[in-house]
Amino acid sequence: MPPFEEIAAFISEKPFVATIIGVSALVALALAYVFGRVAWRASSTFFTRYVAPRPVEDVLTVVAACIATGVSAQGMWRFSEDVLGLDGPLRLLLFAFIEIAIITSAVRARRNMRENYSAGIDGIAVWVLTCLTAVLSSMDAGSLPEAVFRLAAPLVAAWLWERGMAIERHRIRGTGRINWRLTPERMLVRLGLAEVNDRNASEVDAHRRLTRVALAAKKAKALREGGAPERKVRAALAKLDKAMDQAVEHTGLAVDQTRQEALLAQIAALYNTSKLVDADPRVPWEQNHQPxxxxxxxxxxxxxxxxxxxxxxxxxxxxxxxxxxxxxxxxxxxxxxxxxxxxxxxxxxxxxxxxxxxxxxxxxxxxxxxxxxxxxxxxxxxxxxxxxxxxxxxxxxxxxxxxxxx
Incomplete structure (x- = not known):
C-alpha cells in the first residue's frame, strides 16, 4: 500500500482522477451496503419461511444431499472432459444435465406425493438417474477408492431423499411404512429364539411346561377312550407323569394357585375341542333384533x-x-x-x-x-x-x- 505522502501527491497532481476514484469508491460502498442489506433480508426471509418451520433432520438431509450431489457433479465434470472431450462453455452447459434431471424428478415426486399420495414414476426416475450418474462418475476414477467414493455419493443423496419422502408420506397419509413378512425378528420368533411379548424366561418356561402337561393329558385321555393298546396307554401315562413331575419341580405348580388355574383352563379347553363344532356364535355386526x-x-x-x-x-x-x-x-x-x-x-x-x-x-x-x-x-x-x-x-x-x- 502506498504511503500517505504518495497518496497526497497523487491527489495534488491529478485532482480530477482522484475525485472520480473517490466517488466511485463511495458508490461501490453504497452499492455493497444495499446489496448486503438485500441479501440479508432475502436470507432472513428464506430462513424464516423454509428453514425454521422444518425439523432439524430435514434441513440436515437437504444439506447432505446437496453436498453429495456436488460430489457427483464434480465427477461428471471430469467425465465430460476426459471421456466426452467437452471443453469450454459447452462443457459448462452440459456436464450436470443428469444432476439437474435428478433434482427435477425429485421436485415432481414430492409434488405428486402431496397431490396424489404417491411419488409415481418420478420417484423411480430419481433412483434410475442416480444410479446412472454414479456409474458414469466412477468410470473415470483413477483408483478403486475413488471409484467407490464416486459411486457412493449419489446413492447417499438418493437415500437421504428417500428418507425425507418417507417422513412426508407418513405425515400426509398418517400411516407408516409397510410391514415386511420376512424380518430378523420374525425369523427368531419362528425358530423359537425370541418371544413376541415381554415375558421373562421363567414365565415362558412355566407356560411351556404347563402346556406340555395339558397336551400329554389330552393324548392319554384320547388313547384310553379310543380303546388303544395297553402299551400305548401306559407310555402316554408315563409321559404325562414325567411332564407333571417337571412342572411341579420347575414351576411351583403344587403351591401356585394362579398356575394351577392356568393348567386347568388349558386342560378344559383341550378336552372340549369337539364342542367348537356345535358352537353358534352371534355375528357382532348382525343387526337383526328379534322380538x-x-x-x-x-x-x-x-x-x-x-x-x-x-x-x-x-x-x-x-x-x-x-x-x-x-x-x-x-x-x-x-x-x-x-x-x-x-x-x-x-x-x-x-x-x-x-x-x-x-x-x-x-x-x-x-x-x-x-x-x-x-x-x-x-x-x-x-x-x-x-x-x-x-x-x-x-x-x-x-x-x-x-x-x-x-
Whole structure:
C-alpha cells in the first residue's frame, strides 16, 4: 500500500482522477451496503419461511444431499472432459444435465406425493438417474477408492431423499411404512429364539411346561377312550407323569394357585375341542333384533292382565349416547308423572311410552323403584293386595291405590 505522502501527491497532481476514484469508491460502498442489506433480508426471509418451520433432520438431509450431489457433479465434470472431450462453455452447459434431471424428478415426486399420495414414476426416475450418474462418475476414477467414493455419493443423496419422502408420506397419509413378512425378528420368533411379548424366561418356561402337561393329558385321555393298546396307554401315562413331575419341580405348580388355574383352563379347553363344532356364535355386526316377549306374570296376577298388554321388544338395543340420554329423560318424566298419580309403572308401560327395549326399561325401573316414594307404593301394594314387585305386575287404578303409609 502506498504511503500517505504518495497518496497526497497523487491527489495534488491529478485532482480530477482522484475525485472520480473517490466517488466511485463511495458508490461501490453504497452499492455493497444495499446489496448486503438485500441479501440479508432475502436470507432472513428464506430462513424464516423454509428453514425454521422444518425439523432439524430435514434441513440436515437437504444439506447432505446437496453436498453429495456436488460430489457427483464434480465427477461428471471430469467425465465430460476426459471421456466426452467437452471443453469450454459447452462443457459448462452440459456436464450436470443428469444432476439437474435428478433434482427435477425429485421436485415432481414430492409434488405428486402431496397431490396424489404417491411419488409415481418420478420417484423411480430419481433412483434410475442416480444410479446412472454414479456409474458414469466412477468410470473415470483413477483408483478403486475413488471409484467407490464416486459411486457412493449419489446413492447417499438418493437415500437421504428417500428418507425425507418417507417422513412426508407418513405425515400426509398418517400411516407408516409397510410391514415386511420376512424380518430378523420374525425369523427368531419362528425358530423359537425370541418371544413376541415381554415375558421373562421363567414365565415362558412355566407356560411351556404347563402346556406340555395339558397336551400329554389330552393324548392319554384320547388313547384310553379310543380303546388303544395297553402299551400305548401306559407310555402316554408315563409321559404325562414325567411332564407333571417337571412342572411341579420347575414351576411351583403344587403351591401356585394362579398356575394351577392356568393348567386347568388349558386342560378344559383341550378336552372340549369337539364342542367348537356345535358352537353358534352371534355375528357382532348382525343387526337383526328379534322380538322379545314380555316376561310372564305370576299365575296369581295373570287374570288381571289383558291380552293386549303383551308387548314385543322391537326396538334396537344399541343407541348412541345422545339418544340414550334423551330416552332416559323421557322415561324419567313419564315415571315421575305416574308416581305423582300414586301409580307404579310397569316395565312394559315404560317401554311402550318411550319406545325403548324391555331390557333398558327394566334396568332404569330397577334404579328408580328404590326411591322413597316409589318404594312406599310398592310396599303398600304388597301389604294390601299381596302383589310382589316383579316389574310386570299390573298398574292399580287411582281408586284402588292406598294412601301413602309413612
Amino acid at each position: 322379545v316377549p314380555a316376561r310372564a306374570l305370576p299365575p296369581v296376577l295373570a287374570e288381571l292382565v289383558d291380552d293386549d298388554d303383551v308387548v314385543y321388544d322391537t326396538t334396537p338395543q344399541v343407541v348412541d349416547s345422545a339418544e340414550r340420554a334423551r330416552l332416559m329423560r323421557a322415561a324419567r318424566q313419564y315415571w315421575d308423572r305416574q308416581i305423582a298419580k300414586r301409580i307404579v309403572p310397569r316395565t312394559i308401560d315404560i317401554a311402550q311410552e318411550v319406545g325403548i327395549s324391555l331390557t333398558i326399561a327394566r334396568e332404569w325401573r330397577a334404579l328408580w323403584k328404590l326411591e322413597p316414594q316409589a318404594h312406599s307404593l310398592i310396599e303398600a301394594l304388597y301389604q294390601e293386595h299381596g302383589i310382589v314387585d316383579t316389574g310386570a305386575f299390573p298398574a292399580i287404578a287411582d281408586d284402588r291405590v292406598l294412601a301413602d303409609t309413612k
